[in-house]
Amino acid sequence: MNKIQVALLGLGTVGKGVYHHLHTHQRIIERELGVSIEIAVIVVKHPEKHHDFAGEAILTSNFQVVLDNPKIAIVFEAIIGKEPAFTYLTKSIQAGKHVITANKEMFAYHGNELVKLANANHVRVGYEATTAGGIPIIQTLKQLFQVNQIRKITGILNGTSNYILTEMRENRLSLDEALQQAQYLGYAEEDPTNDIEGYDAFYKLMILCQLLYDRQPEWTSVKRRGISAITLEDILAQYSQGKRIKHLASVEIIDNQIEASVEPVALASNHPLFAIEGVDNAIVLEGDIVGKVTLSGPGAGSFPTASAMIEDLAIIIRSLKGSNEASRLIESASN
Numbered sequence: 001m002n003k004i005q006v007a008l009l010g011l012g013t014v015g016k017g018v019y020h021h022l023h024t025h026q027r028i029i030e031r032e033l034g035v036s037i038e039i040a041v042i043v044v045k046h047p048e049k050h051h052d053f054a055g056e057a058i059l060t061s062n063f064q065v066v067l068d069n070p071k072i073a074i075v076f077e078a079i080i081g082k083e084p085a086f087t088y089l090t091k092s093i094q095a096g097k098h099v100i101t102a103n104k105e106m107f108a109y110h111g112n113e114l115v116k117l118a119n120a121n122h123v124r125v126g127y128e129a130t131t132a133g134g135i136p137i138i139q140t141l142k143q144l145f146q147v148n149q150i151r152k153i154t155g156i157l158n159g160t161s162n163y164i165l166t167e168m169r170e171n172r173l174s175l176d177e178a179l180q181q182a183q184y185l186g187y188a189e190e191d192p193t194n195d196i197e198g199y200d201a202f203y204k205l206m207i208l209c210q211l212l213y214d215r216q217p218e219w220t221s222v223k224r225r226g227i228s229a230i231t232l233e234d235i236l237a238q239y240s241q242g243k244r245i246k247h248l249a250s251v252e253i254i255d256n257q258i259e260a261s262v263e264p265v266a267l268a269s270n271h272p273l274f275a276i277e278g279v280d281n282a283i284v285l286e287g288d289i290v291g292k293v294t295l296s297g298p299g300a301g302s303f304p305t306a307s308a309m310i311e312d313l314a315i316i317i318r319s320l321k322g323s324n325e326a327s328r329l330i331e332s333a334s335n
């Protein structure tokens with residue numbers, strides 16, 4: 001069996017999910033893709049925390065180890081924030097490595113640059129995991145809607161906010177109580193700013209804008225409101241009229257301008273996102289031929305995010321089949 005070596009940057013919630021499923025699904029990967037995957041290097045910030053987990057891989061905080069190994073063909077990135085993630089992926093691409101990222105903040109800022117750099121270096125960038133977790137929205141837009149003009153997208157893109165709003169309504173909780181519950185269950189970070197102030201949904205929306213329209217709106221022109229000012233009274237007032245408050249990220253083209261917003265909106269029961277509850281995400285696409293299509297599913301978490309990254313891996317490996325590059329990467333890895 002031929003072998004491809006990969007590196008994993010980050011071994012937290014997402015990185016562990018990738019590590020775990022590359023092992024549990026090894027046989028399926030071998031059968032479907034004709035190669036085995038070896039995790040050669042894992043880069044973390046504090047290696048001393050992880051010795052029990054890393055198995056045979058080299059565990060290090062030194063990213064140079066990845067660059068110094070020409071047999072590493074694909075780099076998974078699941079670390080936090082713009083840097084050093086952007087620098088690591090830039091260097092990986094320049095070294096001829098394909099990259100797969102879950103890092104929405106970094107990708108909202110730098111995705112376009114990375115994709116251009118990857119094209120120039122004849123490698124690929126997988127970023128399905130950056131947006132809506134396990135829902136295959138990126139590949140759906142890239143591969144399955146090539147002729148339809150997507151006029152509008154409306155999504156629940158932040159599972160933490162959706163969970164908090166659902167809990168407030170169902171169990172008559174204050175925002176603070178529901179947030180504490182979300183933190184207790186691991187759905188919200190200790191610092192919940194990115195989720196409850198709308199930044200997380202905003203980054204995902206900008207990634208979708210870039211993919212759909214090949215540009216992003218001026219960030220300061222986008223209305224970005226989170227759920228932090230929503231009270232139980234607001235929710236119950238809407239509920240008494242049969243409505244639910246949902247945190248929506250929307251984008252559409254109006255008069256050739258991108259109109260985007262991220263904000264809480266009261267939805268009537270006939271809206272396709274009305275019934276999306278808890279940590280789930282969902283996206284309504286409006287194509288000019290097909291009409292409205294709704295995709296829903298787990299928007300975050302270790303396994304759904306790992307699922308998106310491993311499917312990106314499969315796409316990259318299939319794209320290599322029969323190419324000169326495949327023999328370079330696969331043969332060199334098996335030497």
Ligand SMILES: NC(=O)c1ccc[n+]([C@@H]2O[C@H](COP(=O)([O-])OP(=O)(O)OC[C@H]3O[C@@H](n4cnc5c(N)ncnc54)[C@H](OP(=O)(O)O)[C@@H]3O)[C@@H](O)[C@H]2O)c1
Nearest residue numbers: 010011012013014044045046078079080102103300301305
């Ligand atoms: N959690 C989710 O459900 C989810 C869903 C979609 C996308 N994402 C994105 O995926 C990424 C990872 O999220 P996560 O939840 O897995 O985070 P996490 O649990 O906090 O893990 C982050 C990992 O990154 C490592 N790391 C941090 N800074 C680093 C540095 N400078 N150099 C090397 N490694 C570094 C940490 O190392 P140590 O362990 O040594 O500290 C840790 O292993 C984020 O960009 C996040 O936005 C997360």
